[in-house]
Amino acid sequence: MPQEASNKTDIPKAYDFKDVEPRWYREWNEKGLFRAEIIEGRPKFSMVIPPPNVTGVLHIGHALNNTLQDILVRYKRMDGYDTLWVPGTDHAGIATQNVVERQLASEGLTRDDVGREKFIERVWEWKKKSGGTIIEQLKRLGCSCDWSRERFTMDEGLSRAVREVFVRLYEEGLIYQDDYIINWCPRCHTALADIEVEHEMAQGSIWYMRYPVADEPERFVTVATTRPETMLGDTAVAVNPYDERYADIIGKELILPLVNRKIPVIADSHVDPEFGTGAVKVTPAHDFNDxxxxxxxxxxSVNIFDKNAIVTAEGGPYQGLDRFEARKRVLADLDARGLLEKEEDHSLAAGECYRCKTVVEPRLSKQWFVKIKPLAEPALKAVMEKRTEIVPESWVRTYDEWMTNIRDWCISRQIWWGHRIPAWTCEKCGELIVARNTPEKCPKCGSSALVQESDVLDTWFSSALWPFSTLGWPDETPELEAFYPTSVLITSFDILFFWVARMMMMGLHFREDVPFRYVYLHALVRDAQGKKMSKSTGNVIDPLTIMEKYGTDAVRFTLAAFAAQGRDIKLAEERIQGYRYFVNKIWNAARLVLMHVENSRPDDLVLESPEGCGKVEKWILSRLNSVTATVRNALETFNFDVAAKELYQFFWHEFCDWYLELSKPALSGNGTDHEVRSARAVALHVLDTSLRLLHPFMPFVTEELWHHLPETGGDRGYVMTAPFPREDSRWSSPGAEQEIERVMEVISGIRNVRAELGIHPGARLDVIAIPHSSEVSHILETYLAEISNLARVGSVTTAPGDSKRPGGAASLIFEDLELFIPLKGIVDIKEELAKLKRDEAKVMKELKKSEAKLGNSNFTEKAPAEVVEKERKKLEKAQAKLEKIMKHRKTLEAVEA
RNA sequence: AGGCGCGUAGCUCAGUGGGAGAGCGCUACCUUGACGCGGUAGAAGUCGGCGGUUCAAUCCCGCCCGCGCCUACCA
Structure with a gap:
């Protein structure tokens, strides 16, 4: 809370997200920070949410999808864009209808018992009561959607868009009705589009059945089938025209057993003579090929199944049997007549309804279709011309393939929940009327006896319009003007065809422009073993549970850090815990900084430029600047993992581990006034900038800390709306970076020696240094305090290059620096010698490798000059180092002898 | 069957035509006043296998093995 900002010393030791998260979300929302504004002249950034099913609850895939969107939209909002992120839900026809049907079933009712109107009322009631669950969960995830613009695919406005699109496509001849074979779900009682059918390989059987030849009692044609029950609807047997085995029988008739119908033998090149017997039974009403x-x-065509896949009167004695029961009976009866030749194992992929997993039944029926080629061609072209860019690009090929081989889209569904098809038939004259508004009477005969088409539209028909219907289309609204085409669509690759492709088609057709400039397709979240998460396997990670346990920021950061392009995310709970620790690290780094700046005058904490700063400060500022560039660039190219990991590495391992440690003395007031002020201002600046860089990933902890920062130069407002950091070459300082890296190298080196020799971490050491370059002398002098502090060194005595190496000492040898740590009685000369030999071997190996390369004329002639030069330097360094190691070894050997 | 992707440290994964990296885990040590949800140091890999291109291959090409996914009308 801003008013509590003066209470900085009260910051608790551990971050408590449970208190913080709901508090800030409420405040952002109340202050209207999520709401899109349309301001002339400002750049625009817009996205539409992939609308989750209104029946849905947040699963880990949603969490990933929406985290990535939120990261992007928060980044753009901070970066000065007018941002709009449109949220909403999808009416999910079949899924929602199933939910309410189950509810009815528990009352012992079916949808037919209550009737269409009452049923739809029940669905709306259900929607009002439970439909908002997932929306509330998105809010817990921190999503900064513009909730004032929330939409639902069955809203009045969106329904109007659906009717408009249907009528226009119909008028353009792109929608037609036809008798056609479609995928039918006998449980949902509806047609399904091709892509709504899932195929899973399973072990089954193939049966060989004999069909007697009509005029030759002893002769049979044997057909092979995986679906023997459909023989009741056979109307032919087909063979390959060039199959000599059957040449003489083409055109003759067979007796269809059990049914005793005569069917012809026909020749069709589709038949593969190699497979089965080379003779195929043909059941036109129940098989796509047939x-x-x-x-x-x-x-x-003979339709032998009703809508429940139960045998009709056409099946004669089998009438009333379920398709699987019918199979058993047909096989038994054939067997009894000696017409079942054999049964073989056979693996096949039966289609299943993607909603209820019931085996679908191909069925001949009258359906509505969209003629897809005229829509698909421009949609393909737009991607090929990069008017819409798909990221990662590897999906373009798949998109191309699908769009090229696309078939007409069956859009009618025989369910009740959805957009009812705006078509009416005149009972008097049979005229078909397609209209935006319910017609009063038949335009042809004037009759008012009009009956509306009972089918509803495929849910994807309405979601295909989502990028413009949510912005007010068919009205020309300011939103449409400002935010269409949307900037980016972030979604999972598995709905590339269901949804993305169809939005492309509809957007181009009705808005004459692509619906989005970029499509970022992210991967699926799997379990730690790489298996798909599913309730039945019991390996789901529930985002709400883990948010409860580790905090939303940790969950979001984990998902972002693992969102590498083109690879599935294998998620295990330990990862989330690791990033939970990171959240805590940020919290405590902030505590440290705030503790030291709380009594400063605001003016002293302002940092305008790195001028006047010490090298350590210049170094961290330079690093911060380059991290800023990396993060920005990563976000612009959807490399969320790169951005997250860069921030993690920088904040923890550079800012905390080194900058804060190096500057602790100055931060706590040791040093000149200038040094103290500078250290504090820089620490605050890096913290401030880091919080802004981290905010899109971790909105809650950053906002909370932001309000603890001192108000340098007025109210800071919210980090959510603070400017996103921008790189600036003035802050870059390669010289400081190099210098501090040397200091870190020396400190780490001494620490290493201490650890290897088991010297107590608290013990102060006296060090003898023999520098071999002015550069390293300078480092030793300038950073004496830092080295002493972080490596626990008591004194450093510098000795000239030709001085005698101490005998009973541990050594640390660089190419231009030798350090000796005399420890009487502690250093075991044998141990030290062994260590030196290890070092020697290591350097020798590098040295030989370099020598070999440089000795190869092919290398020195053909490799780029800079590579050769680099290799020379490497060799020199190794030689210098080796020389010093040898010298020290001799000294020790002399002592020992 | 075709297409796509993957195989790098015990685990999960980055990465690049010229010195093998991170996180977690592991080992040793540490009551250093931001944090033990911490610190310091360390061990650990024939970069799936075999060939080829190249001065140089973990990276490019081919083949093979293993795994995953998608598409397909072999009944």
């Missing part, structure tokens, strides 16, 4: 064969040969 349907096509039937069309080519003008065969009749």
């Amino acid at each position: 349907f096509e064969i039937a069309q080519r040969h003008d065969l009749p």
Whole structure:
């Protein structure tokens, strides 16, 4: 809370997200920070949410998807864009209808018992009561959507868009009705589009059945089938025209057993003579291929199943049997007649309804279709011309393939929940009327006896319009003007065709422009073993549970850090815990900084430029600047993992581990006034900038800390709306970076020696230094205090290059520096010698490698000059180092002897 | 069957035509007043296998093995 900012000393030791998260979310929302404004002249950034099913609850995939969107939109908002992120839900026709049907079933009712109108009322009631669950969960995730613009695909406005699109496509001849074979779900009682059917390989059987030849009692044609029950609807047997085995029988008739119908033997090149017996039974009403064969040969169709996949009167004695029961009976009866030749194992992929997993039944029926080619071609072209860019690019190929081989889209569904098709039939004259508004009477005969089409539209038909219907289309609204095309669509690759492709088609057709400039496709979240998460396997990670346990920021950061392009995310709970620790690290680093700046005058904490700063400060500022550039660039290219990891590495391992440690004395008031002020201002500046860089990833902890920062130069407002840091070459300082890296190298080196020799971490050491370059002398002099502090060194005595190496001492040898730590009685000369030999071997190996390279004329002639030069330097360094190691070894050997 | 992707430290994964990296885990040590949700140091890999291109291959190409996913009308 801003008013509590003066209470900085009260910051608790550990970050308590439970208190912080709801508090800030409420405040952002109340202050209207999520709301999109349209301001002339400002750049625009917009996204539409992939609308979750209104029946849905937040799963880990949603968490990933929406975290990535939120990161991007928060970044752009901070960066000065007018941002709009449109949220909403999808009416999810079949899924929602199933939910309410289950509810009815528990009352012992079916949808037919209550009737269409009452049923739809029940669905709306359900939606009002439970439909908002996932929206509330998105808010807990921190999503900064513009909730004032929340939409639902069945809203009045969106429904109007659906009718408009349907009527226009119909008028353009792109929607038609036809008898066609479609995928039918016998449980949902509706047609399904091709892509709504899932195929899973499973072990089944293939049966060989004999069909007697009509006029030759002893002769049979054997057909192979995986679905023997459909033989009741056979209207032909097909063979390959070039199959000699059957040449003489083409055109003759067979007796269809059990049914005793005569069916012809026809020749069709679709038949593969190699497979089975080379003879195929043809059931046009219940098989896609057979349907096509039937069309080519003008065969009749016999529909043997009703909507429940129960055998109809056409099945004679089998009427009333379920399809699986019918199979058993048909096989038994064939066997009894000696017409079942054999049964073989056979693996096949039966289609299943993607909503309820019931095996679908191909079925001949009258359906509505969208003629897809005229829509698909521009949609493909737009991607090929990069008017919409798909990221990662590897998906373009898949998109291309699908869009090229696309088939007409079956859009009618025989359910009740959804957009009812705006078509009416005149009972008097049979006229078909397609209209935006319910017609009063038949335009042809004037009759008012009009009956509306009972089918509703595929849910994806309405979601295909989402990028413009949510912005007010078909009205020309300011939102549409400002925010279409949207900037980016972030979604999971598995709905590239269901949804993305269809939005491309509809957007281009009705808005004459692509619906989005970029499509970022992220991966699926799997469990730690790489298995798909599913309730039945019991390996789901519930985002709400882990948010409860580790905090939302930790969950978001984990998802971002693992969102590498083109690879599935294998998620284990330990990862989240690791990033929970990071949140805590940020919290405590902030505590440290705030503790030291709380009594400063605000003016003293302002940092305008790195001028006047010491090298350590210049170094961290330079690093911060380069991290800023990396993060920005990563976000612009959807490399969320790169951005997250860069921030993690910088904040923890550079800012905390080194900068704060190096400057602790100055921070706590040791040093000149200038040094103290400078250290504090820089620490605060880096903290401030880091919080802004981190905010898109971790909105809550950063906002909380932001309000603890001192108000240098007035109210800081919210980090959510603070400017996103921008790189600036003035802050870059390669010289300081190099120098501090040397200091770190020396400190780490001494620490290493201490650890290896088991010297107590608290013990102060006296060090003898023999520098071999002015550069390293300078480092030793300038950073004596830092080295002493962080490496626990008591004194450093510098000795000239030709002085005698101490005998009973541990050594640390660089190419231009030798350090000796005399420890009487502690250093075991044998141990030290062994260590030197290890070092020697290591350097020798590098040295030989370099020598070999440089000795190869092919290398020195063909490799780029800079690479060769680098290799020379490497060799020199190794030589210098080796020389010093040898010298020290001799000294020790002399002592020992 | 075709297409795509993956195989790098015990685990999860980055990465690049010229010195093998991170996180977690592991080992040793540490009551250094921001943090033990911490610190310091360390061990650990024939970069799936075999060939090829190249002065140089973990990276590029080919083949093979293993795994995953998507698409397909072999009944």
